Amino acid sequence: MKKAILIGIIAAFAILPLCGANSLPTPQKFKLNNGLTVYYLQDKDLPLVAARMLVKGAGTAFEPAEGLANLTAALMLKGAAGKTAVQVAEDIDSLGAALDISAADEYMNLSASCLAEHFDRLMGIAADCMLKPAFSPEEFEKERQNRIDSLKAAKDNPGQAVRLYFRKAYFGTHPLGHLAGGTDTSLGAMTVGQVRDYYRKYLGPQQAVLAVAGDIEPDRLKQVLNRTFGKWQQSVPAPAAKLPEFPAPHGKVLILVDKPDATQAYFGLGFPGFGMGDDISAAAQVMNTLFGGRFTSWLNTELRIKRGLTYGVSSSFQQWRGNGIFNAFSYTKNDQIGEMLDITLELIAKAKKEGFGEEEIQSARNYILGQFPPTLENLGAKARSYLTLDFYGLGFNYYDGLLERIGKITKPQADAVAGKYFSDQNFVLVVVGRAEEIFAQLAKFGDFKIKKIGAADF
Numbered sequence: 001m002k003k004a005i006l007i008g009i010i011a012a013f014a015i016l017p018l019c020g021a022n023s024l025p026t027p028q029k030f031k032l033n034n035g036l037t038v039y040y041l042q043d044k045d046l047p048l049v050a051a052r053m054l055v056k057g058a059g060t061a062f063e064p065a066e067g068l069a070n071l072t073a074a075l076m077l078k079g080a081a082g083k084t085a086v087q088v089a090e091d092i093d094s095l096g097a098a099l100d101i102s103a104a105d106e107y108m109n110l111s112a113s114c115l116a117e118h119f120d121r122l123m124g125i126a127a128d129c130m131l132k133p134a135f136s137p138e139e140f141e142k143e144r145q146n147r148i149d150s151l152k153a154a155k156d157n158p159g160q161a162v163r164l165y166f167r168k169a170y171f172g173t174h175p176l177g178h179l180a181g182g183t184d185t186s187l188g189a190m191t192v193g194q195v196r197d198y199y200r201k202y203l204g205p206q207q208a209v210l211a212v213a214g215d216i217e218p219d220r221l222k223q224v225l226n227r228t229f230g231k232w233q234q235s236v237p238a239p240a241a242k243l244p245e246f247p248a249p250h251g252k253v254l255i256l257v258d259k260p261d262a263t264q265a266y267f268g269l270g271f272p273g274f275g276m277g278d279d280i281s282a283a284a285q286v287m288n289t290l291f292g293g294r295f296t297s298w299l300n301t302e303l304r305i306k307r308g309l310t311y312g313v314s315s316s317f318q319q320w321r322g323n324g325i326f327n328a329f330s331y332t333k334n335d336q337i338g339e340m341l342d343i344t345l346e347l348i349a350k351a352k353k354e355g356f357g358e359e360e361i362q363s364a365r366n367y368i369l370g371q372f373p374p375t376l377e378n379l380g381a382k383a384r385s386y387l388t389l390d391f392y393g394l395g396f397n398y399y400d401g402l403l404e405r406i407g408k409i410t411k412p413q414a415d416a417v418a419g420k421y422f423s424d425q426n427f428v429l430v431v432v433g434r435a436e437e438i439f440a441q442l443a444k445f446g447d448f449k450i451k452k453i454g455a456a457d458f
Contacts, residue, residue, distance in 0.1 A: 049214030057241025067182020166268030265433030338441030355415030
């Protein structure tokens, strides 16, 4: 129950990370001499500081080998500036701090948080990891093997596997089809030399933006950053980072992934969506809240509350620069997957043909406006929001405007979203389950291409 509610809340705020009566404070901005852009918000409520960094174009969508960006990010914490992976971890732990580096689709992330008194030392460690990573062959091989093992574990978990197969089915060879963890083939061929080359080409201060929020004076912040990240130099110009045209399903793309030992069947369903900051965002937020974005949504009401088919179902819009997708995921017993898909597609047809009720629209508006994310008070969330809004060029008052528009969304506007994006002919549907039990149930939806989950890649 709690998990389903949480999924609903997360889905409802997929494109609204912050909202509420309190606006996101406008940060100060300055640049280091090496080109690193810094946003800064002083907040003395608690003796804490959070820093978030985004390196544009260093994400998985721009990597030359699938999984390379995230592997590179992980290795940056596995030894740096003459220290081993264990020593780096011990240094972070000794401060009671947190430091992480990972790759998202369009950029690489650094996340750091600590007590204000330890900020100088934590930034020193973070800068060492970003500027002087060891990339030792031993740590590379450990990480590479861990990821190969993780792929096997994901395929043994149909809840994870369906999302990986769905991503591959929707995007195909498009760069957004890259899996952060890589594939059997890409990891098998990867070398530590590729990691070093990727780091050299894709990471540098010219592409980086840092946001710091917390209890630190501006003069001290500048001194710390000049002493640490101020030494970062760009060795070569970074490659251009632009995504090619988004793919869109023409007809039904139907994939059945056979997992012979599965007792439950999982599905992922997707349609084309829209990009970050699109004018339709407010109406889409209302529509998705009603369709699958909260506990009382259409999907959860029909599939879980009325029919008892599942304990978890959700839908959301996922966005990138310029475009996005709408998707829905759920699961049920193998012998009930046909019924579940029938109901789901019927609800899609109903939303497209009839739309939503006036009272539902009002309820969704109130729900969104009333669900003030607690992370509004979180320093890390504020820092992350500055980077996100900067990256997508939305302006730091974006959430205020979005909330105002949501409060005015009408039934025709919400209905128009379903009318525009839902289709009974053009979509991607992936099912992971025991083919022997579920294939006959799926036949009425079209011709499914069958894949074996034990086969290499996706």
